[in-house]
Structures are given as C-alpha cells and as structure tokens.
Amino acid sequence: MYHLLKGLHAHLTRKDEFSVIIIGLDNAGKTTLLEKIKSLYNNVPGLPPDKIGPTVGQNIGKITLPSTILQFWDLGGQRDIRTIWERYYDECHAVAYVVDADDRERLDEGWSVFDNVLSSPKILDVPLLLLANKQDSPSSLSVQEIRESYENWWQRRKAADRSQDDGDVQNGDREERMASLDVMGVSALEGTGIRDAVNWLFIRVQNSRRNTDAQSDL
Ligand SMILES: Nc1nc2c(ncn2[C@@H]2O[C@H](COP(=O)(O)OP(=O)(O)OP(=O)(O)O)[C@@H](O)[C@H]2O)c(=O)[nH]1
Numbered sequence: 001m002y003h004l005l006k007g008l009h010a011h012l013t014r015k016d017e018f019s020v021i022i023i024g025l026d027n028a029g030k031t032t033l034l035e036k037i038k039s040l041y042n043n044v045p046g047l048p049p050d051k052i053g054p055t056v057g058q059n060i061g062k063i064t065l066p067s068t069i070l071q072f073w074d075l076g077g078q079r080d081i082r083t084i085w086e087r088y089y090d091e092c093h094a095v096a097y098v099v100d101a102d103d104r105e106r107l108d109e110g111w112s113v114f115d116n117v118l119s120s121p122k123i124l125d126v127p128l129l130l131l132a133n134k135q136d137s138p139s140s141l142s143v144q145e146i147r148e149s150y151e152n153w154w155q156r157r158k159a160a161d162r163s164q165d166d167g168d169v170q171n172g173d174r175e176e177r178m179a180s181l182d183v184m185g186v187s188a189l190e191g192t193g194i195r196d197a198v199n200w201l202f203i204r205v206q207n208s209r210r211n212t213d214a215q216s217d218l
C-alpha cells in the first residue's frame with residue numbers, strides 16, 4: 001500500500017522538464033534576459049546587468065512552473081560561437097531568438113542569422129519565439145517595425161535568390177513559418193514583457209508535448 005501511494009504521489013507531483021535555447025546576435029541581451037527570468041521566477045536576484053559580460057559558451061537557468069520545469073540555455077552570440085547552437089537543436093523543445101531592437105545597423109546581420117535558424121531542419125517543428133528586446137529604449141523599433149524589418153529583409157533576399165534562379169524549394173517552408181511567427185516586445189533590463197514571453201514558451205512546449213504524446217498513442 002505504501003509503495004502504491006508513494007508511486008501515486010510521485011506520479012501526481014511529477015514535473016516534465018523542457019529545454020529552451022536562447023539565441024541571437026552578441027549584445028542582443030540574452031544573458032540579461034536569462035538573469036531577469038531567474039530573478040522573476042526563482043525569487044533570488046540574478047546577476048546585475050553591470051556584472052554580465054559577453055558569453056563564451058553557455059549559461060543555464062531553471063525555473064519551476066505548474067507541473068513543468070523550464071531549463072533555459074543561453075548561448076553565446078558572437079560569430080565564432082554561433083557554430084555551437086546547432087549542437088543544442090536536437091534536444092531543445094523551444095527556441096527564443098532575441099533581437100536588439102535598438103540596433104538598426106545590425107538588423108540585417110541578425111535577420112540573416114535568424115533565417116539560418118528558421119530553416120534548420122532539426123528545429124523546423126519546434127516552437128520559436130522572436131523577442132524584440134530593449135523596448136525600454138525610446139529609439140527601439142516596435143514589434144510591428146521589427147516584423148516589417150524582417151519581411152523587408154526577406155523580400156530583398158528573395159529577389160536576390162530569384163536572380164540566381166534558386167532557393168524556391170525552401171521558400172515555401174520558410175514563408176509558412178514566417179506567417180505564423182510570434183514576435184513579442186520585451187525589456188530584459190526592466191523586466192517588461194518577460195512573463196508574457198515565458199507563458200508563451202510554457203504553453204507551447206505543453207502543447208507540443210501533447211501532440212507528441214498523441215502521435216505516440218496512435
Ligand atoms: N537598454 C537595454 N539594454 C539592454 C537590455 N538587455 C540587455 N541590454 C544591454 O545590452 C548589452 C548586452 O547584453 P548581454 O545580455 O550581455 O547580451 P548577450 O546577448 O548575452 O551577448 P553575448 O553573450 O555576447 O551573446 C549589455 O550592455 C546590457 O546591459 C534591455 O532590455 N534594454
């Protein structure tokens with residue numbers, strides 16, 4: 001009887017664990033975001049922004065939500081380090097791509113990297129959230145402007161592809177993904193929008209788990 005109750009208790013209190021990778025160009029604010037998520041959900045202050053340096057490798061943070069643990073992997077965004085991102089694609093359940101909405105000069109660079117992420121086969125079916133960070137800055141692009149910036153970049157890119165007469169095969173997938181892409185505005189520094197973003201991730205990993213469960217029941 002004890003074992004039965006113990007098993008039942010373990011089953012009822014079981015928490016599923018999901019991994020979320022946080023990627024984007026260097027200086028986008030990924031580590032600041034992770035530290036803010038930790039402060040908001042773990043009731044212990046994360047690293048203050050002035051103690052955060054460029055990430056060489058990864059930072060990890062875990063938060064506990066109802067019946068769920070979200071494990072965040074904040075990966076370094078410098079050009080040479082970006083090659084490690086792919087190693088995490090197999091194991092991740094969601095992707096948060098962070099853009100510095102206040103850095104107009106690097107938007108195109110960011111879109112080109114983002115486009116590579118979007119078209120990676122390993123994460124084609126993984127929930128992906130685009131975060132327009134630094135909304136606290138008055139000169140930041142809004143969510144709508146960020147969307148437009150990406151769409152403009154995409155149109156330019158498509159026109160260039162067309163002139164080289166290739167790329168059409170992949171365009172369908174990408175355009176479908178783009179159309180359903182969710183973009184949220186956040187300020188990692190001030191914490192605005194962070195709870196909405198974490199809720200989005202929480203709901204989406206739960207839903208994709210249900211889909212996977214349903215498929216494995218067939
Ligand atoms: N104004 C403003 N500045 C921010 C915000 N988030 C991050 N920053 C600043 O942006 C700079 C880079 O932040 P990091 O969190 O180190 O950026 P990162 O994306 O982790 O960079 P890498 O580790 O090199 O990939 C720091 O000076 C932060 O204080 C924000 O929401 N608003």
Ligand SMILES: [Mg+2]
Nearest residue numbers: 030031054055
């Ligand atoms: Mg970092």
